[in-house]
Amino acid sequence: xxxxxxxxxxxxxxxxxxxxxxxxxxxxxxxxxxxxxxxxxxxxxxxxxxxxxxxxxxxxxxxxxxxxxxxxxxxxxxxxxxxxxxxxxxxxxxxxxxxxxxxxxxxxxxxxxxxxxxxxxxxxxxxxxxxxxxxxxxxxxxxxxxxxxxxxxxxxxxxxxxxxxxxxxxxxxxxxxxxxxxxxxxxxxxxxxxxxxxxxxxxxxxxxxxxxxxxxxxxxxxxxxxxxxxxxxxxxxxxxxxxxxxxxxxxxxxxxxxxxxxxxxxxxxxxxxxxxxxxxxxxxxxxxxxxxxxxxxxxxxxxxxxxxxxxxxxxxxxxxxxxxxxxxxxxxxxxxxxx
Amino acid sequence: xxxxxxxxxxxxxxxxxxxxxxxxxxxxxxxxxxxxxxxxxxxxxxxxxxxxxxxxxxxxxxxxxxxxxxxxxxxxxxxxxxxxxxxxxxxxxxxxxxxxxxxxxxxxxxxxxxxxxxxxxxxxxxxxxxxxxxxxxxxxxxxxxxxxxxxxxxxxxxxxxxxxxxxxxxxxxxxxxxxxxxxxxxxxxxxxxxxxxxxxxxxxxxxxxxxxxxxxxxxxxxxxxxxxxxxxxxxxxxxxxxxxxxxxxxxxxxxxxxxxxxxxxxxxxxxxxxxxxxxxxxxxxxxxxxxxxxxxxxxxxxxxxxxxxxxxxxxxxxxxxxxxxxxxxxxxxxxxxxx
Numbered sequence: 001x002x003x004x005x006x007x008x009x010x011x012x013x014x015x016x017x018x019x020x021x022x023x024x025x026x027x028x029x030x031x032x033x034x035x036x037x038x039x040x041x042x043x044x045x046x047x048x049x050x051x052x053x054x055x056x057x058x059x060x061x062x063x064x065x066x067x068x069x070x071x072x073x074x075x076x077x078x079x080x081x082x083x084x085x086x087x088x089x090x091x092x093x094x095x096x097x098x099x100x101x102x103x104x105x106x107x108x109x110x111x112x113x114x115x116x117x118x119x120x121x122x123x124x125x126x127x128x129x130x131x132x133x134x135x136x137x138x139x140x141x142x143x144x145x146x147x148x149x150x151x152x153x154x155x156x157x158x159x160x161x162x163x164x165x166x167x168x169x170x171x172x173x174x175x176x177x178x179x180x181x182x183x184x185x186x187x188x189x190x191x192x193x194x195x196x197x198x199x200x201x202x203x204x205x206x207x208x209x210x211x212x213x214x215x216x217x218x219x220x221x222x223x224x225x226x227x228x229x230x231x232x233x234x235x236x237x238x239x240x241x242x243x244x245x246x247x248x249x250x251x252x253x254x255x256x257x258x259x260x261x262x263x264x265x266x267x268x269x270x271x272x273x274x275x276x277x278x279x280x281x282x283x284x285x286x287x288x289x290x291x292x293x294x295x296x297x298x299x300x301x302x303x304x305x306x307x308x309x310x311x312x313x314x315x316x317x318x319x320x321x322x323x324x325x326x327x328x329x330x331x332x333x334x335x336x337x338x339x
Numbered sequence: 340x341x342x343x344x345x346x347x348x349x350x351x352x353x354x355x356x357x358x359x360x361x362x363x364x365x366x367x368x369x370x371x372x373x374x375x376x377x378x379x380x381x382x383x384x385x386x387x388x389x390x391x392x393x394x395x396x397x398x399x400x401x402x403x404x405x406x407x408x409x410x411x412x413x414x415x416x417x418x419x420x421x422x423x424x425x426x427x428x429x430x431x432x433x434x435x436x437x438x439x440x441x442x443x444x445x446x447x448x449x450x451x452x453x454x455x456x457x458x459x460x461x462x463x464x465x466x467x468x469x470x471x472x473x474x475x476x477x478x479x480x481x482x483x484x485x486x487x488x489x490x491x492x493x494x495x496x497x498x499x500x501x502x503x504x505x506x507x508x509x510x511x512x513x514x515x516x517x518x519x520x521x522x523x524x525x526x527x528x529x530x531x532x533x534x535x536x537x538x539x540x541x542x543x544x545x546x547x548x549x550x551x552x553x554x555x556x557x558x559x560x561x562x563x564x565x566x567x568x569x570x571x572x573x574x575x576x577x578x579x580x581x582x583x584x585x586x587x588x589x590x591x592x593x594x595x596x597x598x599x600x601x602x603x604x605x606x607x608x609x610x611x612x613x614x615x616x617x618x619x620x621x622x623x624x625x626x627x628x629x630x631x632x633x634x635x636x637x638x639x640x641x642x643x644x645x646x647x648x649x650x651x652x653x654x655x656x657x658x659x660x661x662x663x664x665x666x667x668x669x670x671x672x673x674x675x676x677x678x
Contacts, residue, residue: 024640189552195639203643210644213528214554215586219651247554253592295636300534301363304542305549312558
C-alpha cells in the first residue's frame with residue numbers, strides 16, 4: 001500500500017517535509033534546518049493535520065538541542081514557545097511539545113546529552129502515532145459496513161499523521177484486507193484539503209474516491225449508500241464535543257438527518273480534559289484572503305469582508321462514537337478514558 | 340439604488356446580456372442576435388437565476404419571430420424547444436416559454452404580426468417579474484427583524500431576476516427605507532455565485548456583505564445575530580418542497596438546528612403543481628470539471644471522480660414560510676395559492 005511519507009529526518013540536523021500546499025500538482029519536499037523554518041511550515045500549513053503537526057513540532061524541538069550543549073535546554077524551551085504559538089486549536093501540538101520539554105528537563109537534570117535524547121523522544125512520538133493509527137484503523141474497520149461507501153472531510157489520512165491516518169485508517173485497513181470502501185471526499189474550502197490531499201493519497205493508494213463540493217454533503221447522504229461518516233479531530237473536549245476542520249459540524253447535522261452513523265477517529269492525545277466543552281476550545285481564524293480567492297485568483301469583489309474560522313465544533317450528541325487507540329468510546333466517556 | 344441591468348433589448352433584433360461568468364473582475368455585456376446564442380448563454384450560465392432565465396428565454400423566443408412572417412410560428416416553436424432544453428430544473432423557464440408559445444399561436448390565428456406581439460409578451464414577462472420582485476421585497480422586508488444580519492445562498496438578487504431580486508428583494512427594500520441589514524453570503528461552490536455575484540451587487544448597492552465558505556454556514560448561525568435566512572427557488576413542488584441552488588438544504592438544516600427562521604422567496608411562476616414533491620424534481624447534474632477545479636486551475640488530482648448536482652431539495656418541514664407575489668404562504672399551501 002503506497003502511502004506517502006509526509007515527514008522524515010534529514011541526515012545531519014534537519015527535517016524533510018512534503019509541502020502539502022503544492023499538492024496535488026507538485027510533490028515537493030522541503031529541507032528544514034531550523035526551528036523557525038519548522039514553525040513557519042506549520043503556520044503556513046505546509047505540514048498540517050493535528051497528529052502530524054505534533055510530530056513535526058516535536059522534531060522541531062529536537063532540532064533546537066543540536067549544537068553546543070551549553071544553553072541547549074534554553075534553546076529547546078524557546079523552540080517550544082515558538083512552535084506552540086503556531087496553531088491554537090490542535091491540542092496534540094501542545095501535548096507533544098509539553099512532552100518534549102519535560103523530557104528535556106529530565107535529561108538535563110541527569111546531565112546527559114539533550115540532542116540524541118530529544119531526537120529519540122520525537123521519534124517515539126512518531127512511532128507511537130503510527131501504532132495509534134494502526135489501532136484506530138483496526139477498531140474503525142469493524143464499524144464500516146461491508147461493500148459500502150464512506151464519507152470523510154478535510155484530510156485525516158497518511159498526510160495528516162505519522163502513519164496511515166485517523167479517519168482514513170479504517171479505509172486503508174480494509175484495503176489491506178482486500179475490501180476497501182469507496183470514499184466521498186468533500187473538497188473542504190477554503191484550502192481544499194479534501195480534493196487536493198485526500199483525493200490524492202486515496203487515488204495513489206488505489207482507493208476509489210469521488211470529490212464533491214462542501215455544500216453537496218447533505219444531498220449525497222440523502223441519495224443513500226453511504227454506510228458511515230469518518231472524520232478526524234483537532235481537539236476533543238471533556239464532554240465529547242469535537243473541534244475539527246470547518247465543515248465537520250454541518251456534515252454531522254446532515255448525517256443525523258439521514259440516519260448515517262458519524263464516527264470521530266483520533267488518538268487519545270487529542271482529548272483535552274482541561275476543556276469542559278466545545279465552547280471552551282479556541283478556534284483559529286485565518287486570513288480573509290483564503291476565503292475571497294484561491295491561488296491568486298480573486299473570487300469576491302475588492303472591499304468585501306470575509307470570515308475564516310479554520311475549525312468548527314460538533315456537539316457530542318451528534319457523534320455516534322469516538323474511535324481512539326484505547327477503544328471505541330461513547331462521547332461522554334472520553335475524559336474517563338484518559339484518566 | 341444602483342442595481343445592475345443584467346438584461347436588455349438591443350436596438351434592432353437582439354438581446355444585451357451581462358456575462359455573469361466574468362464577474363466580479365469584469366463587467367462585460369454580450370450582444371446576442373440569435374436564438375442559438377441565447378440558448379448557449381443560458382446553458383453556460385452567462386445568464387442565470389430562475390426568473391432571469393425565464394425572461395432571457397422569452398426574449399430569445401421573441402427574437403425567433405423577427406424576419407419573414409412566413410414560417411415565423413415554426414421558428415418560434417423550434418426556439419421554444421431549443422431554449423427549453425437548456426436547463427432542466429428551473430420551472431420559470433418552461434412557464435415563460437409555454438406562455439410565449441401560446442401567445443404566438445393566438446396571434447398567428449388572428450393573422451397578426453408575430454414579432455411585435457412576442458416582443459411585447461417578453462417585455463410583459465419582464466415587467467411582471469420586476470413588479471413581483473418589488474412585491475416580494477415588501478412582504479419579505481416585514482419578516483426581517485430590525486438591526487439584524489441575514490444569510491442567503493447563491494445569488495437571488497438583481498442579477499437573477501428582472502428586478503430587485505427575490506431573496507435579496509427585502510434587503511433592497513429595507514435599504515431604500517434606510518435600514519438595510521448586513522448580509523452573509525456563502526460563496527456557493529462550484530461556481531461561486533455567492534462571492535462573485537451576491538457580494539458584487541450588494542457591495543455596489545452599498546450593503547455590507549461578508550463572504551464565507553459554504554462549510555461555515557452552520558458555525559456562523561451558531562455564533563448568533565442572524566435574524567433569518569432568505570433564499571430563492573428554482574422550483575417549488577406542490578407539497579412545498581423547494582429545489583434551489585446546491586447548499587440550500589444544508590443551510591436549512593443548520594437554520595433549524597439554531598432556531599433561525601428560513602424563508603424561501605420566489606414568484607408564483609416557480610410553483611409547479613404538477614410535481615407532487617421534491618423527489619419528482621429533476622436535478623441538473625453538471626460537468627465534473629466544475630468541482631475538480633476553478634478557472635483552469637485543478638484542485639483535485641487527475642483521474643479522481645466528482646459529482647456535481649447544481650441544485651438540492653429542501654423539504655417543506657424545514658421552511659418557515661414561502662414568500663411569493665401572492666402573499667406569505669405556509670409551504671403546504673403553495674399549490675392552493677396558484678389555483
